[in-house]
Amino acid sequence: MKTATLVSASALAVALNVVPSTTAIADAIHRSGGGVSAGLPGPNGVKSAVGGGGERGPQGPRGHEGKRGPQGPQGPRGPQGYQGATGAQGATGSGAQGATGAQGATGAQGATGAQGATGAQGASGAGSISTYVVPGPMVSGLGGGTPVSSEALCNDNDVVTGGGYIEGPPNVVSMTIKSVPLKSSPRDGWQAAGSIPLLSNIQAFAVCSPVP
Incomplete structure (x- = not known):
């Protein structure tokens, strides 16, 4: 069989x-x-040319893995991504403060400003000032360039506002040294002093104002 x-x-x-x-x-x-x-x-x-053919045989074992092929070309660049959100603000630094810089150069002088408006007129004064004249002593010179002085003094607590002097004969051409006010020495007044070459006279006058 x-x-x-x-x-x-x-x-x-x-x-x-x-x-x-x-x-x-x-x-x-x-x-x-x-x-x-x-x-x-x-x-x-071999598959028969006659008839419907035989049954399919079992699947063979898996073959060995082939070698890795060469790297392909680089692909095109992709579209740009969306902009990311703004990050949180960093902490404030704790470094020491830097030294003060050098002073800069003086700038050019600015243009002159426009003239300001005229101010309002002040209020009228409360009253007028009264004065009086006080003569000093007539002083005679001894000649030969001897210096002499005449002082006219105001009343106590009054103030001197002006003054002057006169010279007497026979010589009216003297060399006057000074004609100045006296302030609280011992009272306000006027002093006239000069050097008289020849026999002559000099007298001071003070213009005073009473203090209320």
């Missing part, structure tokens, strides 16, 4: 003009019964 099965498989292969595959032979031996060990599976047979 086994021989008949093998012959039938061979005859079929010869009739198809195809070399019988190892798989077909092993399959025939397996169906014929035990007692005969099957060989390793052979490669798939």
